[in-house]
Amino acid sequence: MCGIVGYIGTKPVKQILIDGLRELEYRGYDSAGIAVLQNHQFSLFKAVGKLINLEEKSQKFESTGFSVGIGHTRWATHGKPTELNAHPHIGSASSVVHNGIIENYQELKNMLTSKGVQFLSQTDTEVIVHLFEYHLKTANTPFEAFTKTVGELDGAYAVLLINAQVDDTIFFAKHGSPMILGRNHENETFFGSSDAALIGKCHEVIYLEDGHYGVATKDSITLYDGQNNPVNLQFTPLSENKLSAQKEGFRFFMEKEIYEQGTVLADTLMGRLRDETVYFEELDPTLFDGINEIKLCACGTSYHAAMVATYLFERHARIRTSVEIASEFRYREPLLAPDTLFVVISQSGETADTLESLKMAKKAGLKTLVICNVDNSSMVRLADASILTRAGIEKGVASTKAFATQVTVLWMLSLTLASERKILQANEIAHQIKLLRTLPSVVAVDNGIHEQLRRLSKRYLHGHGFFFIGRDVFFPLALEGALKLKEISYLHAEGYPSGEMKHGPIALADPELFTIALLPQHKLYDKTKSNVEELSARDSTICSISPLDFDKADDHIRTHYHEDYMLEFFEMMVVLQLLSMEIAVRLGNDVDMPRNLAKSVTVE
Numbered sequence: 001m002c003g004i005v006g007y008i009g010t011k012p013v014k015q016i017l018i019d020g021l022r023e024l025e026y027r028g029y030d031s032a033g034i035a036v037l038q039n040h041q042f043s044l045f046k047a048v049g050k051l052i053n054l055e056e057k058s059q060k061f062e063s064t065g066f067s068v069g070i071g072h073t074r075w076a077t078h079g080k081p082t083e084l085n086a087h088p089h090i091g092s093a094s095s096v097v098h099n100g101i102i103e104n105y106q107e108l109k110n111m112l113t114s115k116g117v118q119f120l121s122q123t124d125t126e127v128i129v130h131l132f133e134y135h136l137k138t139a140n141t142p143f144e145a146f147t148k149t150v151g152e153l154d155g156a157y158a159v160l161l162i163n164a165q166v167d168d169t170i171f172f173a174k175h176g177s178p179m180i181l182g183r184n185h186e187n188e189t190f191f192g193s194s195d196a197a198l199i200g201k202c203h204e205v206i207y208l209e210d211g212h213y214g215v216a217t218k219d220s221i222t223l224y225d226g227q228n229n230p231v232n233l234q235f236t237p238l239s240e241n242k243l244s245a246q247k248e249g250f251r252f253f254m255e256k257e258i259y260e261q262g263t264v265l266a267d268t269l270m271g272r273l274r275d276e277t278v279y280f281e282e283l284d285p286t287l288f289d290g291i292n293e294i295k296l297c298a299c300g301t302s303y304h305a306a307m308v309a310t311y312l313f314e315r316h317a318r319i320r321t322s323v324e325i326a327s328e329f330r331y332r333e334p335l336l337a338p339d340t341l342f343v344v345i346s347q348s349g350e351t352a353d354t355l356e357s358l359k360m361a362k363k364a365g366l367k368t369l370v371i372c373n374v375d376n377s378s379m380v381r382l383a384d385a386s387i388l389t390r391a392g393i394e395k396g397v398a399s400t401k402a403f404a405t406q407v408t409v410l411w412m413l414s415l416t417l418a419s420e421r422k423i424l425q426a427n428e429i430a431h432q433i434k435l436l437r438t439l440p441s442v443v444a445v446d447n448g449i450h451e452q453l454r455r456l457s458k459r460y461l462h463g464h465g466f467f468f469i470g471r472d473v474f475f476p477l478a479l480e481g482a483l484k485l486k487e488i489s490y491l492h493a494e495g496y497p498s499g500e501m502k503h504g505p506i507a508l509a510d511p512e513l514f515t516i517a518l519l520p521q522h523k524l525y526d527k528t529k530s531n532v533e534e535l536s537a538r539d540s541t542i543c544s545i546s547p548l549d550f551d552k553a554d555d556h557i558r559t560h561y562h563e564d565y566m567l568e569f570f571e572m573m574v575v576l577q578l579l580s581m582e583i584a585v586r587l588g589n590d591v592d593m594p595r596n597l598a599k600s601v602t603v604e
């Protein structure tokens with residue numbers, strides 16, 4: 001995903017910008033650029049591909065003395081990854097970098113084009129710089145023009161803008177995309193879309209809030225809120241230790257990764273949702289031609305995401321779908337039909353069994369697609385097509401945000417297939433898209449629920465085992481909940497379809513058998529409830545997770561009301577992640593690096 005850096009000071013600006021961008025590289029990008037303003041003159045460099053290309057392009061450029069600069073790594077959303085589409089975008093005497101999406105860009109572009117403005121790129125971002133220059137013609141100051149510009153933008157943005165009239169100044173604004181402002185004892189000012197770009201350079205920072213905008217010069221910083229009221233500058237110290245700073249105040253990477261799922265899912269959805277269609281720019285429209293069946297293949301958590309997809313693909317797109325554990329698939333001499341799309345799912349893109357299965361499918365002549373978090377990984381390079389999940393680096397060995405992004409992509413893909421195959425009507429797809437748009441807020445951690453989980457975790461540290469149970473997509477979620485708990489608490493846990501308990505597992509029921517019951521309001525509530533009652537009647541200790549009261553539970557975690565079962569799925573996912581983490585914390589385990597496990601399993 002895109003990254004932003006900015007600098008005001010006297011050190012060699014090019015290196016500072018490129019070093020900052022390098023710290024954001026992990027987010028993935030396909031082009032990069034910098035703009036430097038010194039003595040009212042601009043120097044602009046852009047390159048497609050990795051930062052090394054940008055370094056080569058700007059090789060001869062050196063600056064001494066005071067300057068301001070802005071830099072950007074771009075992950076293409078509107079328009080292909082070309083040099084023209086790379087940021088910074090320029091007007092006649094201004095330059096801008098932007099993360100997010102300007103939703104009303106077409107409207108603004110039409111207005112500006114009618115006034116004779118020429119656009120160079122296909123991006124939404126370019127409207128910002130031209131709108132600014134348009135307002136500059138009538139404004140008393142460049143800052144007034146910037147304020148007007150920001151007031152007319154709809155959507156999500158983090159913006160830095162520089163203008164040749166004021167060559168000691170960076171204008172900035174934040175709404176829905178992160179932006180951090182930092183300074184140090186050497187009177188330097190920095191901007192970054194993540195504090196990774198600022199660690200070691202600044203001693204204190206302000207994490208800008210939505211609606212914040214302002215102006216930074218070599219002598220001052222002025223900040224306003226969304227109601228145009230001045231905001232007192234309240235800096236917080238920035239850790240110098242990269243590792244603890246990257247945890248951003250959370251106890252573990254896993255906790256941080258659970259909490260950042262809202263931001264991450266906004267990235268996953270970005271540029272992919274239209275009013276009535278889901279749009280994956282990276283997919284060739286012919287990919288689904290001649291396809292009558294889908295086979296998904298993965299390991300561990302990614303396998304659970306694949307299981308969710310079997311329900312969604314068949315339900316939404318009425319296409320035959322099956323799922324395989326990669327380590328089994330490889331050796332069971334499977335029959336593969338040529339009209340099957342083979343989809344592998346992997347956070348790392350390097351898991352040996354999944355990679356080998358992908359090779360087998362290719363060899364058998366199947367079309368292949370990978371859903372992956374790591375660009376340029378072995379699977380991304382090998383598959384015919386790829387969709388990146390945009391989860392950012394996941395450090396906790398127990399996967400959390402990677403799973404959330406995988407399921408989100410698969411849900412979107414089910415809708416792409418549904419419209420390709422003309423199964424769902426446009427209004428039904430529009431409704432699903434409306435639901436998808438709410439995901440970032442659905443997965444935001446509810447502090448009350450987290451506190452409740454912290455307290456009740458003390459009752460779940462012993463016993464002879466856990467059953468996580470659910471139906472439909474809540475069955476793979478139950479499997480995932482059990483896997484999370486196993487991985488970091490080292491307690492025995494199983495996931496089961498709730499209807500299957502009476503076929504054997506219920507024999508284990510007693511007070512020392514803990515049942516974690518997923519009881520969504522909108523998917524088979526009564527059926528699941530009966531299964532949980534059967535366990536309760538046999539004195540199993542029940543912890544129910546539901547928006548509806550359940551009087552047979554020993555503990556009840558009340559989730560919020562949602563209008564659809566998939567939204568309930570995502571909130572329950574967060575509850576299960578936090579529950580496992582709090583149990584592991586109480587047991588004193590290493591949450592981020594549990595025993596015996598590796599983040600990327602490159603052996604079979």
Ligand code: AGP
Nearest residue numbers: 300301302346347348351398399
């Ligand atoms: C999940 O918490 C685990 N770390 C593990 O099951 C993981 O999902 C599995 O090893 C597959 O990895 P991949 O997604 O990188 O292919």
